[in-house]
Amino acid sequence: xxxxxxxxxxxxxxxxxxxxxxxxxxxxxxxxxxxxxxxxxxxxxxxxxxxxxxxxxxxxxxxxxxxxxxxxxxxxxxxxxxxxxxxxxxxxxxxxxxxxxxxxxxxxxxxxxxxxxxxxxxxxxxxxxxxxxxxxxxxxxxxxxxxxxxxxxxxxxxxxxxxxxxxxxxxxxxxxxxxxxxxxxxxxxxxxxxxxxxxxxxxxxxxxxxxxxxxxxxxxxxxxxxxxxxxxxxxxxxxxxxxxxxxxxxxxxxxxxxxxxxxxxxxxxxxxxxxxxxxxxxxxxxxxxxxxxxxxxxxxxxxxxxxxxxxxxxxxxxxxxxxxxxxxxxxxxxxxxxxxxxxxxxxxxxxxxxxxxxxxxxxxxxxxxxxxxxxxxxxxxxxxxxxxxxxxxxxxxxxxxxxxxxxxxxxxxxxxxxxxxxxxxxxxxxxxxxxxxxxxxxxxxxxxxxxxxx
Amino acid sequence: xxxxxxxxxxxxxxxxxxxxxxxxxxxxxxxxxxxxxxxxxxxxxxxxxxxxxxxxxxxxxxxxxxxxxxxxxxxxxxxxxxxxxxxxxxxxxxxxxxxxxxxxxxxxxxxxxxxxxxxxxxxxxxxxxxxxxxxxxxxxxxxxxxxxxxxxxxxxxxxxxxxxxxxxxxxxxxxxxxxxxxxxxxxxxxxxxxxxxxxxxxxxxxxxxxxxxxxxxxxxxxxxxxxxxxxxxxxxxxxxxxxxxxxxxxxxxxxxxxxxxxxxxxxxxxxxxxxxxxxxxxxxxxxxxxxxxxxxxxxxxxxxxxxxxxxxxxxxxxxxxxxxxxxxxxxxxxxxxxxxxxxxxxxxxxxxxxxxxxxxxxxxxxxxxxxxxxxxxxxxxxxxxxxxxxxxxxxxxxxxxxxxxxxxxxxxxxxxxxxxxxxxxxxxxxxxxxxxxxxxxxxxxxxxxxxxxx
Numbered sequence: 070x071x072x073x074x075x076x077x078x079x080x081x082x083x084x085x086x087x088x089x090x091x092x093x094x095x096x097x098x099x100x101x102x103x104x105x106x107x108x109x110x111x112x113x114x115x116x117x118x119x120x121x122x123x124x125x126x127x128x129x130x131x132x133x134x135x136x137x138x139x140x141x142x143x144x145x146x147x148x149x150x151x152x153x154x155x156x157x158x159x160x161x162x163x164x165x166x167x168x169x170x171x172x173x174x175x176x177x178x179x180x181x182x183x184x185x186x187x188x189x190x191x192x193x194x195x196x197x198x199x200x201x202x203x204x205x206x207x208x209x210x211x212x213x214x215x216x217x218x219x220x221x222x223x224x225x226x227x228x229x230x231x232x233x234x235x236x237x238x239x240x241x242x243x244x245x246x247x248x249x250x251x252x253x254x255x256x257x258x259x260x261x262x263x264x265x266x267x268x269x270x271x272x273x274x275x276x277x278x279x280x281x282x283x284x285x286x287x288x289x290x291x292x293x294x295x296x297x298x299x300x301x302x303x304x305x306x307x308x309x310x311x312x313x314x315x316x317x318x319x320x321x322x323x324x325x326x327x328x329x330x331x332x333x334x335x336x337x338x339x340x341x342x343x344x345x346x347x348x349x350x351x352x353x354x355x356x357x358x359x360x361x362x363x364x365x366x367x368x369x370x371x372x373x374x375x376x377x378x379x380x381x382x383x384x385x386x387x388x389x390x391x392x393x394x395x396x397x398x399x400x401x402x403x404x405x406x407x408x409x410x411x412x413x414x415x416x417x418x419x420x421x422x423x424x425x426x427x428x429x430x431x432x433x434x435x436x437x438x439x440x441x442x443x444x445x446x447x448x449x450x451x452x453x454x455x456x457x458x459x460x461x462x463x464x465x466x467x468x469x470x471x472x473x474x475x476x477x478x479x480x481x482x483x484x485x486x487x488x489x490x491x492x493x494x495x496x497x498x499x500x501x502x503x504x505x506x507x508x509x510x511x512x513x514x515x516x517x518x519x520x521x522x523x
Numbered sequence: 524x525x526x527x528x529x530x531x532x533x534x535x536x537x538x539x540x541x542x543x544x545x546x547x548x549x550x551x552x553x554x555x556x557x558x559x560x561x562x563x564x565x566x567x568x569x570x571x572x573x574x575x576x577x578x579x580x581x582x583x584x585x586x587x588x589x590x591x592x593x594x595x596x597x598x599x600x601x602x603x604x605x606x607x608x609x610x611x612x613x614x615x616x617x618x619x620x621x622x623x624x625x626x627x628x629x630x631x632x633x634x635x636x637x638x639x640x641x642x643x644x645x646x647x648x649x650x651x652x653x654x655x656x657x658x659x660x661x662x663x664x665x666x667x668x669x670x671x672x673x674x675x676x677x678x679x680x681x682x683x684x685x686x687x688x689x690x691x692x693x694x695x696x697x698x699x700x701x702x703x704x705x706x707x708x709x710x711x712x713x714x715x716x717x718x719x720x721x722x723x724x725x726x727x728x729x730x731x732x733x734x735x736x737x738x739x740x741x742x743x744x745x746x747x748x749x750x751x752x753x754x755x756x757x758x759x760x761x762x763x764x765x766x767x768x769x770x771x772x773x774x775x776x777x778x779x780x781x782x783x784x785x786x787x788x789x790x791x792x793x794x795x796x797x798x799x800x801x802x803x804x805x806x807x808x809x810x811x812x813x814x815x816x817x818x819x820x821x822x823x824x825x826x827x828x829x830x831x832x833x834x835x836x837x838x839x840x841x842x843x844x845x846x847x848x849x850x851x852x853x854x855x856x857x858x859x860x861x862x863x864x865x866x867x868x869x870x871x872x873x874x875x876x877x878x879x880x881x882x883x884x885x886x887x888x889x890x891x892x893x894x895x896x897x898x899x900x901x902x903x904x905x906x907x908x909x910x911x912x913x914x915x916x917x918x919x920x921x922x923x924x925x926x927x928x929x930x931x932x933x934x935x936x937x938x939x940x941x942x943x944x945x946x947x948x949x950x951x952x953x954x955x956x957x958x959x960x961x962x963x964x965x966x967x968x969x970x971x972x973x974x975x976x977x
Contacts, residue, residue: 278801
């Protein structure tokens, strides 16, 4: 084992070079112009899996972006681990806000800057390199390993769900391991046992059939932007509660034990507010910040657009306005039910003077993973061994919809062995990944495979 | 006189050709990239004024876009008319919504399509061609004529005010004539005697120092878009009244006589709603549509922007959101006072969890012009003669801030001899101008000059 760990340390710069090559491919799943890049990223993933020693590594086409599957079959008597990850990344957003170019990876100190560095190319690469290291040093694996790497995580994993449902035998496993979440703090080994779900909607409000002169028409016609703002404003009450009828019906309340457990985690509201640059935090009354993030549903406007947004003044009543609104859900909320409640409520709020359309962009179920499964116990020991610290269990506000699918379709527990940090700017400019955590991740993965194969 | 009118009719196609040349210059004052085009448009205006026989025609540079001044001095014993117009145009906006290219003028039937066709190049051109026709046929003018044509009407006329204040002697006149408003209906000669003022503001809300992952952070941090929507929503109450403290303090109430006069104008809410494509109109309770547009102050969001507005879903809490909000003012509201009230109210609404900045983009005073001045009486006869119909007096919801400046600085009454139509898509895609009204406008201008010179 010590030879494997030495090998990993010796190959650090090669790993980073290869990861950089991966990060240079602008595999933005949300943008049609990157369709070819998505395919390039899938092919690159296959090549790296082959280099790591996979007996099978191939692309499955879907109605959207391709899915990569790979495996090394060792023995039917050995357990099987399925690694899941995604090669798609968020759009780069405003390039002016990046200090380096999003698709030209740049190492500054311990940080590797690039879109996708932490979410999720860097994290998934960990589990390709761990297998490669074992193959190069030990020559064989102590268990069967499968990989399922998709290109639609950032846009709702729609085709992945279909694929999993159709390929249950191919994907059969004893546990799933995913590195697509965060450590509780730098250097602290962490396992995440709960994820929020998601219901992502778009509202479009149409008023007049063209932009109107706001002088001539102002006051006589409903303004779509003002109407949209009104409706969005009515989605929360003064206490920060979501006002959609029946929204909280299925929410499992926080237990006293869980609230106490959250309180034990060192969390400084002040430091947290400072890190994100706000004077004070805000949220639902009656809950702490960790509770709001991990155990309460929330609603955010992710984007809004309407009318003239260029330089200077243009005096119009816009013809249209639209907003993207997403809700984070907690057990046992159902994204399909929430979608219906949201749509009904918005339609009720809409005045007759405008047309309002509501569309669902995607959804995902909230999950809680068992913390007493063999996989979780082995993962906690593996991480503690690599990080040389005691494991921390936490929940996470984000969503990985496929975790619910794995539980339902494969009846397999998932281990969320996150290696990122919330402060690593995932989904925003200057995304980066700690190279220390990258390397400790590869070590953790090696320890995990060794132990789980026993 | 009949020879002048014949000359005008014979030269119709040349007039349109020349106007097209004018409209091809994309003189968008709001956009820096068109700075050179602004100068080209000013030079073109000077050339056309020289061609019309001006003894002086020149460009005055300003801190912004140039101002054009021209004149024909006939005799100090004759009255002087000052024509005002603007060669700048609104931004074209979304090109996909145009049926023709905005800066490639296209005649379809009686309509000339181009950005600036009705607002204001086509309308100001009328008064250059009327003088040209008199010079070519009569050989001299019956009065002194001056022109003041600016390039910043669409962005607040800031430098014009300075210019007028510094050049009172140069601009001295007995009356100002402006064609930059609308006819009440096609073929109906109209004089506008009241204009609303304007207070145009921009709000920027800044939350976290970067876009945040809406899963990880959702619920713990104030979302700038939601905060902005809340604030905008709070600018109106349920009855459509503006809620800013002291906003209505200086508003002159509608008189019974004026309300009755408005009622006499044929106005179909149904036809109006149909023309702009809405199921029903909306506005302040207790007022008719014409009252809302002409005699009540209003508040509209002209544009809003924040977060992700591209295709698909991006799960972020945006760092920033901004909105452009303008208020139309009525006598005796003061835009500078309203700017302060607006800013104070917004600052009061802003929660501590975000930073809010409020900026004034421009303002203009509301005006009522005298309907018993010699200029108004002569103008009404001139239009009746050209249009062969009885004159209609109306107010207008839009703003021409310079009218208040003329009254204050030059002590001269303004005649608003509008030749456009509200339905001609000014400030929106597919702007156009009726060639019939263009030609009748030139005739009206000739009759006006002849009569006013007597």
